[in-house]
Amino acid sequence: MIGWLRKRLAARYLYHTGLWKAASRGVISLSLLGICLAAPGMPTGLGGGADLLLFGLLTAVGSWLAAHAVAIVLSFVYVPVPRLFAGYALYAGTEIYLLSYSADLTAASSLAIAAVLTAAAAGTAAAVALLRRLPAAGARRQAAAAAVGAAVMLSAVWQLPAADPAAEPVLADSADGYTPADAADGGDSADALDSVLGAGLYAGDPAAAGPYAFRYFTYGSGDDRHRAEYGNGVTLKTVPVDASAYISDWPWLKKLFWGFDRKSLPVNGRVWMPEGSGPRPLVLIVHGNHLMEQFSDDGYGYLGQLLASRGFIAISVDENFLNYSVWSGIPDNDMKARAWMLLKHLQQLKAFGSEPGNPFYGRIDWDKVGLIGHSRGGQAVAMAADARRWFAGEDKLMKDLNGVRIRSVAAMAPTDRAVDGKHAELNDVAYLTLQGARDADVTDFYGDRQYNRTTFTQTGSGMFKASLYMTNANHSRFNTSWGSMDQKLPGGLLLELKPIMDGDDQRRAAQVYISAFLEATLHDNAAYAKLFQDYRYGSDWLPSTTRYYSQYEDGSFAAIADFEEDGDRRTLTAAGTAEATGFNEWSEGEALSRSRNGKGTKGVILEWDGTASYTLRLQRGEMNGQFAKAAEPAVLTFAIADLSRDLPEAGGKNKRAVNPGSSITVEWITADGKRREVPLASVMQWEEPEFVTFTRLPFLEDTIDDGKYKEPNEPVYQTVRVPLGTTKAEDIVQVAFRMDGGAGKAMLDHVGFASE
Template sequence: MELETSLFIPLKPSFRSRMTTRIKATYALDTPFWRISQSGVWASGCYMFALTALSMPTGLGTMLDIFMMITVGTLGLVCSANLIALLLALIGLRIPCLFTGGVLFNLITFYFMFWIPGSGIIVSIVMSVIITLLGILLGCWTALVTSQHIRTQTKWVMTFLLSIVPFIIIGSYFVEKSDIVGVSPIPYTAISTIPLTSPAELGNFDTQHFTYGSGTDIHREEYGALADLKSSSVDASSYIDKWPWLRTLSWGFDQKSLPLNGRVWMPTGKGPFPLVLMVHGNHLMEDHSDDGYGYLGELLASRGFIAISVDENFLNYSVWSKIPDNDIKVRTWLLLKHLQEIQSFSEQPESPFYEQVDFDNIALIGHSRGGQAAAMAADADRWFLSDSDLNKDLKNFSIKAVIALAPTDAKVDGMQAKLRNVSYMVLQGARDGDLNDYFGERQYGRVSFATNDVGFKTYLHIPNANHSQFNTSWGGLDTSLPKGLFLNRNDLMKGSDQRQVAKVYVSAFLETILHDREEYTSLFRDYRTGLQWLPDSIYFNRFEDGKFIELAAFDENKNSSTIVDELKTEVSGGLNWTEESLTPENTGILLNWNNDDSQESTFSLSWDDEEDGVTDYFTEADGLSFSIADQTVDELDIQTDTLPIAEIEIALETSDGISVTLPLSEFMTIQPMIVPQFTKSMWLEKHFDKGKYDTPSNGIYQTVELPFEVVEKINSSFVPENINKITLKFSEGPGQALLGDLGLYQN
């Protein structure tokens, strides 16, 4: 008899049953080790959330912002990690789902934390991975250390390895190297230091400090209930169309009632005193900027100036409400409205401004966007000619000087400020991580003077200075966190030193222009006359005044008059030249030579002996002036040497055949081209913020003055008024240099 058998085939669980089983097993593989490791994931998240909170202030206070951001981030981590874990379990992956969910949450969140502020896709991905991995390492280290199944000696070894490896990796990648190399300036025997105490020292005036404001400010009591003077509000609705409701909620007003708030430092005693308005630039609106120039306010008041720091924080950027439209124009308009308000105060007998303000001697100081606003305010008719309420008083204000600290230079209504007979000074750092183009030099090129005008313009370039440190409340970073972690701070000038430079130059400039103290003028012609007052650094400076007589214009498209109608050029030794410019407003000629030791490259400019009137100009001049900038870099845009550009000699020839040749280094050290590294690595330099810093570098002009009296001492037969040829000689190569601003100066 044959037995019948049947094959047992188990029934496949239903889809619903399988999903239920997987859901129940969601946390099955999240053993105590992985649960403890989750602490590192959370800790790295807290670190990033805290950094982000610093760049996203709410106005409620830093500690509360950090607490709220960490709380929100932690809730996001918990919810997202569990949700991702559930999804991973449903897929059927045999991994610690909750731990993996936390890791994926961090990867995605960190990416957006870097990407949204503009770090760039590649950099955001890399940094997200690195910080997430560090969190994982921290978590695993914590789990191992707390484990009871591992010997103590093993724990110490693991602790050492897990602690030191990340620092070695990060340290080797983000090592900061010295990248700005300069040469100590060679002192020229005819240059002596100014025999005065530093203009950065407090003056002889006792001072008083007070504020004026709307009286209703909800953030700062000095402009609210404790304001010493009640000021007006102004309607800017004709200039601002969009004013977000969140901004109104934050400040308690909109564009129809902007307050006029100011911090005042004033000398005591009988006036009137020159008036100096200072205005900040664009910063986070919740991080108030107007108190960051107190170091200048106190100094200037002690030296006999009324200094006022103007509050325009409500026009600044906010993460929550962005920035008002047309903000630079409104910043300028508000600056002028402050002048009107101070004029009103000065007519009230009970006001501390009463009969104390000299409206014929006004200076404007601006930082960043405020620097552009200051220049625009000195050229107000270009933008505000149709503003009848403003124009009725503008004729009462004589703006004689503008100082720009790392200014912007954007076109507003398609126009830019052009200053005429207004003295102008700009201070700019090569470490400027916000405005890494030298915008101040553009405005410098748009300042002009009538013949023999008493004004002048000057430019001081500080290679180790950055953007933010001119303001004491902006900190040392030029970009917000976490982006600011990438900035190279090696060799960066200390904030106190950078502000020392500002104090010396701002004080001396205003003493010269508004107090007519001519003894400070040499500081702007040659920074070496004030080196005893300045931090140890290299500097570049340009100078031109109303007595400067242009000998050659190197831009055919530039409308300028020269004393020589037709210049003849002559080159030798493998040198060629082209018209070039550092900026559209600052033109020159690019000299490019590729000689060897056996030959000398020369560039000559000459003119006919019979040029009408040329002799008279040379007779009245004290010397020859020109600006020169090193443009010599290698293929990698890295300085080729720590020495200045190849030795340059300058030869002056006269129509009667007499020639004198002098080395340029006897008069001024030409510094090597500055090619700063803004970020912590060359890879970041190319990829960070859409390659913002990976741009061609330009040389920085240095003005050189060659006194005729020195030439006459070398050869008593040399007669300056007979000069008809100037030659630059380059004995080494290859090299490049920009030449501009060739003319005659008078002391």
Template sequence: MNLEYEITESKRITSRLRNRLAGLHLRDSGVWKGAIAALWLLTCAAVAAAAMGMPTGLGKPFDVTAGIALNTMGMAVASWLIAALLAICGCRVPRLTVGSLLYTGVLLYVVLFFSELGWKASLLYSAACALAAAGAGLLAGAMARLDRRGLRRALGLAAVLAFVAALLWSGLPQRFMPGGAGVDDAAQRTAEGDQREEPPLFSDPSEPGSFAYREFTYASGKDKHREEFGRQADLVSASVDASAYINNWAWLRKQFWGFDEAGLPLNGRVWMPEGEGPFPIVLMVHGNHLMENFSDDGYGYLGRLLASKGIAAVSIDENFLNYSVWSGIPDEDMKPRAWLMMKHIEQLQAYALQETSPFYGRIDFRRIALLGHSRGGQAAAMAADASRWFTGDAGLPPSDSYAIQAVIALAPTDTEVDGKRPELRDISYLTLQGAKDADLVNFYGDRQYGRVSFPSHDSAFKASLYIEDANHSQFNTSWGRSDNALPAGLFIRPQALLPAEDQRMIAEVYVAAFAETVLLDEAAYEPLFRDYRTAGGYLPDTRYYNQYENGDFRLLADFSGADREVPSPGATAQATDLSDWRHVNALNRQGEAKSDRGVLLEWQDEGSYTIKLDDASVRLADADEESILMFSLANMSRDLEEQIENEEEPEEIEALESAMETPLAIEIELRDDSGNFARLPLDEFMEAEPQVETRFTWLPGIEEIVAKGKFKDAEEPVYQTYELPLEEFRAANPGFDPSRWASLTFYFREGPGKVMLDSLGWIAGG
């Protein structure tokens, strides 16, 4: 009896479920079909964007098509399962539509979350976008079913809604608009800025030279993806075993490349000048990009320019060390990157001994420069300071068989490797960084710059250039305009970027001038590194900040100690009417120390800061009116924004806002030990421009949450080097004796204001 009852009850339940499931889609007719179609289109767009940001190496058409196909199947299955659950529960709703809506919301949330948007913003935007798409689909479905009069009403309503949306959109703060504000503002800043009007002191370094050159490749000959490194390679190179530095080569990585860490290829693109030689050489290496999107061909514009000037160039392939969505990235990849650069030097040395090789007798291995971009910039510095990491590696070329004269770092990283960072000695150094770099938002080249020194006081020098409207990727022609892979690149979009060709022109000007100066002893370009304004019309219109120091620089104060009254041994300091003055570390956008201390000076109305030079007769014995006072100063007036938030008086707020946007009024006074002095305004030499403010996202309210707060602070203080010839002070007061110079005072006018001062010293003129 019980068994019969259970069978009957089971049949009844089964019949009820079958009946409910039979009408699963009946409520999804009519306008609801439009909602489902709109949600499907939205998910396809999201998946396509994600697929383009996680390439398989089979090509974008395959990646996008496969992503859309998988999404379509996933949406169908998920929507049916959700609809089935709703039907079983007896919910009288359009079940497939609800299932599609939930699937869309979850998919969008996952895409946004892994775009580093943060869980709150991801939840908000995924829900809003899914509901908006469903609403648009419903509207389209309704319009399709209306008669002519109803259709006109619907179209009118849609037009009104579109107008309101456009009005709201245009009313958003300009800084959030993609590509909006900033283009005209940048031009206006330059037009009003501190640009020298006199003609340049030298010819345009970005113009090609007189050398013809030849392009070719060397490679293992086994590359699975590029013929120029495969069967079409002009020279066959060796494979090298990097297993001492890599121990986690992923299986998928081996399948993609066809080799593992024990057989890394030495692949290079070469631009070789025609002629007898021997020529100096620049080895260039890319940074970390998506492994499947090859990076090594992105510096051809630099290779061709250098070769035309009689400098051989090689772009090194290290794509197999880069990140992949599918196989990650090798642990501790920085040492292999630097190690491979030295293995390339060894390979080139071997070629140079082969009479049939195009390298035979044509390379001067005593004149080598290393150029790196991003992680490549750190790898170049590490290779130049190889004894810090590779002393025990007998497989590298002997250190006395070559000489690295220079390092060029384009937006470099600066991470610790084995608890150490590179420190260059008597090696010339150049670094370039964009203020709108959305990958490496901090100026890490500034830290590398601070660790370059010249103990031998030779002809080496160091220089840096901070470029307001430049980003990370545009230094490489293969990386595109965005610094972030899709879909994150949809949201992280700094405004008013320089055009790619302009940014690369800046690289051409500085890299070519630097290489010619260091490798070819071309002295004409030295003024460029000391003052960017000497380039005249060669540089695109934007703001620049440059630092410079050479082996002749005599340091007077570095502010490294804890006692603010002792800026350096042999000097004392005092302040008058300053609201704050202390020795502190310069900070990056995240508030982290750059490991470079300076003196912070802040004033409300006006104030002064004086450094007295004890034993000045010893420290300045060689100084004369041809000598040049040098110091680095960062205008930090934008930090006054914190005071604005706490200020209630409109006049005070207006004064603070004005101070944030205008150059500082500073006067410099030099006094000798007899009391003779001369005082000159700083803007006679160069204006103290406000620090650069950068907004990295166009959606309002997400700066502080996207990428775990990476873009929270809109500014990073960056130093500008100022040069004040002592002859100018002598002209202002002939009684002032530079050789008996005893003190220096900064007078700050028209407050409020805030600066950071570092590296105060002098060099001989002439």
């Protein structure tokens, strides 16, 4: 028996000669390459170099052990194959399969990728070994030819999805594209905009540094294991807080990494404070969910420095301990904990502000507080601004925050999931949201939902809500620490990165809008309002490497029709009726996101193929008195979204719509019979819809991450504001939208009057 066992063990090397040895080296190399690509996506906290060394060593040992184990089994059952090679190939294929599956690919796609890459690695290594056996000169020529051929083939396969010109964006600065500074009449950009939109914008570039010198320092626990700025380099020490009321479980690996658990979460922050004395507006910035070991709070320095130079106290809040880790997961109920931590920072800052000698003493204007959040942080800031919906039972916390007025909330690519079955509802709080069409993480424009849940009861308060949708922006580049990819490695390698705007450009757009938003709402600088009413006012400031869609509404808005009242397409919010002629479809329905889930607002859906007209007839009387709050000069305002993705002529995935710029004319009639017509193109360019390819391999679009990338387009609203001139809103008895040719499908919403 012992002799037989020895023979069987020795037989594991049977057939393992020549080309099979070379093929084994190929699949071993594939295993090492795969783990090196995956290592940055599953950090241990030891550092990038240490992770590569550790994972590489484990892979080398693991593949050797697995190969010999498989070879022994095959030897014992007398399978006549190259047994060691089979073991190495099985290990490499299994590793690639698991890495692909963890990147949200389906089992079938992961298996196919693993099989192809394993076969390619083995075949390439064997081919190289075979070429080495040829005479030296011939071998060199053939090896060079093979290398060039392989490179060409790999490049062709990798770039295939980008070859479809219909999938490429029309950039704002391209020859046949639309330059935001250009008005419809083609005149000088500044004069043309003034003629269309009113007075010029006299405030300077909001992304330019302001006149204030500022200092940088940190506050925190003083004993952070990984960052000196929250350890022995901290300026102000804070007392940890107990979050066990919201987090029920804290894995031991998470405690091992951080040195604390849910009962002692640190209150850490990076501060950019303007020099001088006297109270200044306070702005907290909070990151979203990223790999816990790759810290996120240092990624908003570009905002902190800019805001401090313009007179705001800016603080980037550390909530990395609430983020996901490959090794210890993510805390339960993390969304509520994120919002709660923001409130604890405000509580701590109020305490600092009452201590003589403290840098915050007398420096914060508690009537002017703004919150900025990114991703899950974008949802957390809205929750914090509506804190009593979740934290009414926190008596001391809520009492300590008396006198704190959160006036402004800005969210970059926010999430919007229900927490305890509830969502934030903002009233008389200014709201701004930014989103990219090429966001491969938060693919739906969830900020649209919060925009629709933001309302105003105070006319003339200066509060407003606005959104900006950028066709070439992604998710990660709002944070300088998150890299260029929206998915961690190795899955991020599958994402198409070519059309995405440069990180500096994306952050430049964020600086323009967020700085102007805070100037308007916390510094009461009304000059910046025009930027939110029409993005073209920022044409000299905004990058031209993307196209923009924007929404705007303030407390002066009085609705003719918001389509929320009863589902009857013929009734209006105001007293009156609606009628339509010449449409293939005329119905009311909910606006749908990319994933075809509701956005929380309804509109009227109009589909036409030729001449059509949609008319709103208003009854004179009591209801028209509500339009008086749209003080003169007033505008007719409405939001329009392109639904041509649902037209059969749109050509399916990655194809442009047939004619999204169909001729539309807006007209109104007053009680004395005066009529005025305004072509839509004379006041606002109706941009083509954006159709997006997220991955390099088109067959993955419909399957990866449960079809997350299946829909190539999300209809987004563009607000249009048509000046009424000397006409009073309350004198108008009819508003009509005429489609004078071509084909199209659109949704109208928020039709009404507002102050100019």
